[in-house]
Amino acid sequence: MPVSKYVITLCDGPSCMQKRSKQVKDVIKVELEKAGLADKVRVITSGCLGMCAKGLIMIVNPGYVIYGNVTEKDIPEIVEKHLLKKKPVARLLIEEDHLYNRFYRVFGDVNFFGKQMRIALRNCGIMDPENVDEYLALRGYEALAKVLTSMKPAEVAAEVKKAGLRGRGGAGFPTGLKWEFTAREKDPVKYLICNADEGDPGAFMDRSMIEGDPHTVIEGMIIGAYAIGAKEGFVYIRAEYPLAVKRLEKALADAKREGFLGDNILGSGFSFDIEIRLGAGAFVCGEETALIHSIEGSRGMPRPRPPFPAQSGLFGKPTVINNVETWANIPVIILDGADWFSSIGTEKSKGTKVFALAGKIKNTGLVEVPMGTTLRQIIYDIGGGIPNDKKFKAVQTGGPSGGCLPEKYLDTQIDYDSLAAAGSIMGSGGMIVIDEDSCMVNMAKFFLQFTQDESCGKCTPCREGTKRMLEILTRITEGKGVDGDIEKLERLGNMIKKSSLCGLGQSAPNPVLSTIKNFRVEYEEHIAAKKCRAGVCEGLVTYEINAKCVGCGACKRVCPTAAIAGSPKTVHVIDQAKCIKCGMCFKTCKFSAITKK
């Protein structure tokens, strides 16, 4: 089926939708039918293609022919000339050569990718990351050259500011502004850091970007260094990512050899070098000041701000820290321009965001979508929905710092502010889909366990408070919850949020608070009715043997407490007083004769 002769991609972004993309699609189908091409041409719609000014956009592959300002009236001509006579319709052709478009030449016909917009990931999956030549062929280092040739440092920062790029690490601070603050400091020595200490469980955007396209990150960093006047930069990367480290090392060596790094870059007189620093397994080092301490050779414990790193950062010098995805956006902003970049996304959140889509979803993987895409679009249009016809329960964004949003928030637009308003956060881009088989109390416990384990231990609310919250949650999932536990969780959670020293502590209670807000009933069931509706919390499950039992005795043999009785070939019975709810019988039974409640 997918191996068609032609693939027509119709842009279905908000702007093109207004230009009747749906109607045009219908006309195309009719026209293809007329021309007898219905099974030779696939028509798909994609998310915003980033050429809104010239919408409606249509792309015909192979050949990557872009038509702009397409209306219903143009369709017969396109079918006739392009598809039948293989001659593009010249009057509709537009010349747009955005960096990100390359990806679509290879992947544009796949639904999963068609709905995405790949800026940071534009080269991931279409080039050899260990070959700088392929990067150069994809206009690599041209943005750097442009900056060095025709832009003053202040203009670079201004361009990034104008683009509206906000930090992709989670907090969403305007990147250009951060650069300006740092550039403004009088100290002649400044540093620049790429935060690649990706720690969210279930998120691997940074790893993929560095493994798939390391030069983009390097190029972004050099441009940033030029803007703020830094001579030295660091990539702080997880030691758990050996392949990414290897590729980055290779890319740095290649960039140095080609003269993109080091002294007197491309003859411009500007010098900058990058060093790799390995993390050592501490989630909190994603926090700026903790990361700085780690590079300085200390325990990764955050310190109070102000002073901000922009004023006093690494070794006490003004320092810019951005994460991998932020840096990867920079060359695109420079080459395609702030105006173009800021045309993508919502009013306050510009550009795209990469998410690691995982959990109970058909298409797991990395997706990059324009800001403003709804959760529903990601989960159902790109992710393909929930497998095995299970019911959607919640989507968790922002990793251990984020929150769980139930169905009623599915139409929330993805941007910093809307997600925050809904009670979650953008975070660095973890997105976990949760179905009816998952218990929300247990999910909250999982995330809190993580943050509690990763707490650096410096400030009291986070160190002691998350421990107590975890104890209460554990108690609830074991069926020992008592009246008032929910209120205690809320009291502690709100206090920890407002009083902790760093972002880790301030966001640690989010998974708990958001599940209490949206799934309070489940908590109450656990506590009052001692019931876990998803059947996840072992302490709350009861196992019973139903009429399907053939009396094979398998369950009886595995039961560690001899709680199962029954003679051969008769229906067995579980003595609930003896049952320790280990689930062995349930796993052993081959006849679905044991039910879990």
Add this chain to the structure above:
Amino acid sequence: MVTPLDIVKKKRAEAINRIVGKGYLSTKRVYVGMATCEIAAGSKEVMEVFQNAAKQGLTDVYLSQKGCAGRCNLEPTVEVVEEGKIPVKYGKVTPEMAAKIIERHLKNGEVIKEWVIN
């Protein structure tokens, strides 16, 4: 005066020349996913099949690796890009499948539809 932009443009031309010389824009290109996740799913073994084929005379194909495109549940992935045709993306490729892709697709031009990612 030579500007940085001039230098990069020259470098780009040289780079393209170099990889074209190795077959970069040749009619058939094969990309095998080689990110951590892909390798975990078994892409190294798949890559070896292609490498061996290249050694044994599959010369009109440009074989290269690529990073993760993000299709985690379909890894390892292999793309076959042919000039003038829609690129073909294979998912969950095993070494056995790789051998068949070489035989049927690369040598005989037959797209193996049931393995193609949608």
Add this chain to the structure above:
Amino acid sequence: MADTVVKTADPKMAELRKFMAEQKKTQYNDEASLIAILHKAQELYGYLSVEAMDEVAVTMKIPTAHIWGVATFYHYFCLTPKGKYVISVCLGTACYVKGADEIMSKIKDELKIKVGETTPDKLFTLQEARCLGACGIAPVMMINDKIYGTLTPKKVTEILNNYRKQG
């Protein structure tokens, strides 16, 4: 400075000293290279021994309490020798949702050790890992450098038995 590297019969120690001498030349200050040096020491010895940390303290003039603080802060550093096969079970969200804890408890049962421990025969060490970045084939575990995906408790037993056979 490189000339002052003290000779030693232990080739690993010699390499560590050489590494430290290089760091001294290139780094902003001695302390800033601490984590890189500890990585190196762990790479050489498989764990951070008191002797290695002492050596770092003396050479780099960093207080031992500081080194100890750093070594115990970061999960990546290991203070006891590890087994021949280091099993890291991914407990990232994607794996968790797909039953990583079941995998973990199966391994614990099989090896009769807790997380962070090594079997008495020094064959296996069990560790938790955060995301190994292979969410598509969750749940996963890594044994030394090899990743095993879409695990089931049954599969775990088979894999462990294979390693046991190899010895």
Add this chain to the structure above:
Amino acid sequence: MDKKMITIYIDDKPYQVAAGQTVMQAADKVGFRIPRLCYHPKLSIEGACRVCIVELEGARNFIASCAYPVADGMKIRTNTPELRSARRDIVELILDNHPMDCHTCERDSNCELQRLAYSMGIRKRHFEGEMKHYEKDVSGVAVIRDPNKCILCGRCVRMCSEIQKTSVLGYAHRGFKTVVMPAYNMPFRDSSCTACGQCINVCPTAAFLEKDYTQELFKKLNDKSILKVAQCAPSVRAAIGEAFNIEPGRTMEKQLAAAIRRLGFDYVFDTQFSADLTIMEEANEFLERLQGKGKLPMITSCSSAWMKCLEQYHPDLIDHISTCKSPMSMQSAMVKTYFADKIKRDPKEILSVAFMCCTAKKYEAARPELEVNGMRATDLVITTRELAWMIKSAGIDFLAIKGEEFDHPLGLSSGAGTIFGTTGGVMEAAIRTAYELATGETLLDIEIGAVRGLQGIKEGKVVMDGKEIRVAVAHGLGNAAELLDIARKDPNRYHFIEIMGCPGGCVGGGGQPYANSNSIPLDEECLMKRAEALYTLDRNKTIRRSHENPDIQRLYKEFLGRPGSPASHKLLHTHYKQHFPVGIIPESLKQQKPAEPANK
């Protein structure tokens, strides 16, 4: 201080405050006392405990007032219901992981956490759960560590690394499992701890304490078969009043002599006597060195913490150290020889007890090289804090007691001996005597201002016999390291250096009374008042030069001969050697590791 003045609003009222300070500092000056715990004005800002949080208008979260700088027009609230509740929960969380054994805790009624919990209105625990449980480290002879009481404010860690610059203590592990400990969690006795005891001074709870010898002493005081001889250091009298709620700065020497006697001592001597003795020996040694017999600059050796620090961290300077024992050890040596002879008692039947402001003296007393004729010279060392407790415990009304004099022949002292208790005092006392020994003339301008006060490093000079003698003084081991670096770079810069291990010298010793509810540990004003008390005592004495002390003159005449004689070398001098604490032992030197003093 012509800092720009700005306006900030605290609880809706405007205040003019200087720019460039923190919210807490500004609030302190205009009459607010925001609760606090990890903050200490002498240490770096930690911002860890979060007790001092306040509400800042426009900020999403509470801010730590100890760390946040003031800005013009900022609006702060310090006492909203939400804030009170958050602070209370924070302190409660600390308590929930803290042993509830206040009644049996050594810091009961003198504990910052206890005071804080009381003022927060915490009357019930809401969040009980798992508590930390660690072994108490009682291995050290001087300082013991109880991590169960530790609330991780980090003051000790900062004290140890920032002021003392010894970095013995550090954080280990992380999260809920974070503990303050020496490297490798090694026992304290094996660590590079200098026993200065400053961690005890700054600790808000009982996570650090001195090793308690009071029970042992009480038992021995009832033993009729032994002769109980006490000595009392100068700075004890300048501070013990604080343990009885008296303002700092009142000296209690006569009450002390009386109280110690009532505890059951047969003789109460004054360590100031042997301070004079030390000066005699030290001045003589200095003049000899000036004449080329030994290395210059000469460095003092009275401070026990400093001596351990030197052996570990500055072994290159061992030859510069005066060979004189500390006054305590000289006194004990005289007690077990000269005095024992005089009263015709077997020195083995004499219990020599030193009441000191210092924890490191407990370590010094256990040093094997300080033994006299195979006997331990100082049998027990009791700190000011312990002494105050003993006095209370024995039912002695310290404030009402009628003062008594110290005993002869080791109890009379000059003003020079008195000022030993403060930084610069040894130097000043030594110059008073050395000048006269060198020139034959009496130094008239007796108070040497240049070496007084709390500046970290002080320099001064005296012209002696036509020669300019340049001296320097440092207090606190961090300042000491800095001064020694100066001296290393410029070997001819100084002739004589005085170093005291504790900030302020002995008046700031690790065994001094805890700060009470109205003060903070290491408060400079308090240190100054204690020092001033000693200077006043000096000023009121008729004898102000060590060599004029008639009991000293008699001691030399009857027993030692002259300063630097073979007898005094045998009993009053010692030697130092490089010392390798666990953790910083070079491979090649491991075999030579010296034995640690036995744990008493």
